[in-house]
Amino acid sequence: MTNEFKIRRMSTTEAGFDSELADLLNRRMIEEQSLSETVASILADVRQNGDSAVVAYTQKFDRRNDVSSMAQLTVTQAQLQAALAALPEDLSHALHLAAERIRRYHEHQKQRSWQYEEEDGSVYGQHVVALERVGIYVPGGKANYPSSVLMNAIPAKVAGVEQVIMVVPTPYQGDDGGEGQLIFAAAAVAGVDQVYTLGGAQAVGALAFGTETVPRVDKIVGPGNVFVTAAKKQVFGEVGIDMVAGPSELTVVCDGHTDPDWIAMDLFSQAEHDEQAQSILISPDAAFLDQVAASIARLLPKMERRDIIATSLRDRGALILVENDQQALDVCNQIAPEHLELSVADPQQWLPGVKHAGAIFLGRHTPEALGDYCAGPCHVLPTSGTARFFSPLGVYDFQKRSSIIQCSPEGAAALAPVAETLATNERLQAHALSAAWRIPGREKL
Secondary structure, X not given: OOOOOOOOEEEOOOOOHHHHHHHHHOOOOOOOHHHHHHHHHHHHHHHHHOHHHHHHHHHHHOOOOXXXXXXXXXXXXXXXXXXXXXXXXXXXXXXXXXXXXXXXXXXXXXXXXXXXXXXXXXXXXXXXXXXOEEEEEOOOOOOOOHHHHHHHHHHHHHHOOOEXXXXXXXXXXXXXXXXXXXHHHHHHHHOOOEXXXXXXXXXXXXXXXXXXXXXXXXXXXXXXXXXHHHHHHHHEOOEEEOOOOOOOEEEEEEOOOOOXXXXXXXXXXXXXXXXXXXXXXXXXXXXXXXXHHHHHHHHHHHOOOHHHHHHHHHHHOEEEEOOOHHHHHHHHHHHOOOEEEEEOOOHHHHHHHOOOOOEEEEOOOOOHHHHHHOOOOOOOOXXXXXXXXXXXXXXXXXXXXXXXXXXXXXXXXXXXXXXHHHHHHOOOHHHHHHHHOOXXXXXXX
16 A cells, blocks of 8 residues: 555546446456366366365365365364354354344245136146255355355255255464354354365365265355356356356445545445455545545555555545436446445435345445344345346245146136147147147047
């Protein structure tokens, strides 16, 4: 970080704004060919050689030269419960309270089977069942994210998933060697059934294909690095995936009446994730943007991760001046952010105008950080503009639906002529006859 640090300033009135905004976003999610080839090679090896390949890649990429078998990468339920029992009381309380709030929110998302009956006795509906086995990927290695354990596993359990398999790179142990246990404690609280200390593309491959030790899952969810993201894209079709995740993002819209220090810290909260994270502030008040810029300059030197924050804000952050509220919404929808804070007087009035956002935080007292940990909604969200077509991870991602069709004799006779006409037009004779022969009195061949 240098004293000359400045966050980018932009205005919708300036020529070339749209081009500058597109350049700022610049978040194409296409891996380099070399990365894709490396990941494909790892996946092929895991598919072919199972446990031995997973162990070898763990030794190589996670520097686990002490590992020679999958047994050393398998965490037992007794170990998970011991980690939970060993937590300090305040941390255990926080973990349980967050878990309860997440569970309560997701209970409202459960979808149930339904049917209706028509006058002729035909029955139609939908049969909803949970996936049998799900794999959750939790980032690790350099930091611990127990919140990610809760956010991925609890919606799956609420949905009724029979078996939740968790993979996490060797948890970060910290200077005292104890911090890694928090990941295991969170797994115990969330009801995770099995944990393996695996990471990277090899972990994704193990979940997708199955090995002698790791069972094959139906779906893989959870964020990871570029290797994990590339691997999830490549195994899609073998298994389901939640979404293709990129760097974390926050867009804040403020009317100029929120404490500028609050807004600066909200921007920092995303920027401190990593250098590629993106924090954007939009306001119609130029003087307020100046105040936030001053808060950034004053508070940044006090942050422990100031170098990461500075790089993120310099390279990918922006303070955007708009002319009015509608223009603020237009820019927001163009960005389609992962997180959107509406730090305004009447946020509910703004809500109908939001078309694209992963999660929407309403009001001056709802920082995104609360959503990361304990508000209740899942923090696994669409990034990189994919909020245009992806939704947050939720219970519905762990359920699947089958259509129900039960025709009465009268119902079949009524529908058959329609199906016969359309099938004949498509030159599908068997389809036409299959339907037509349900009509009483129709002659067979």
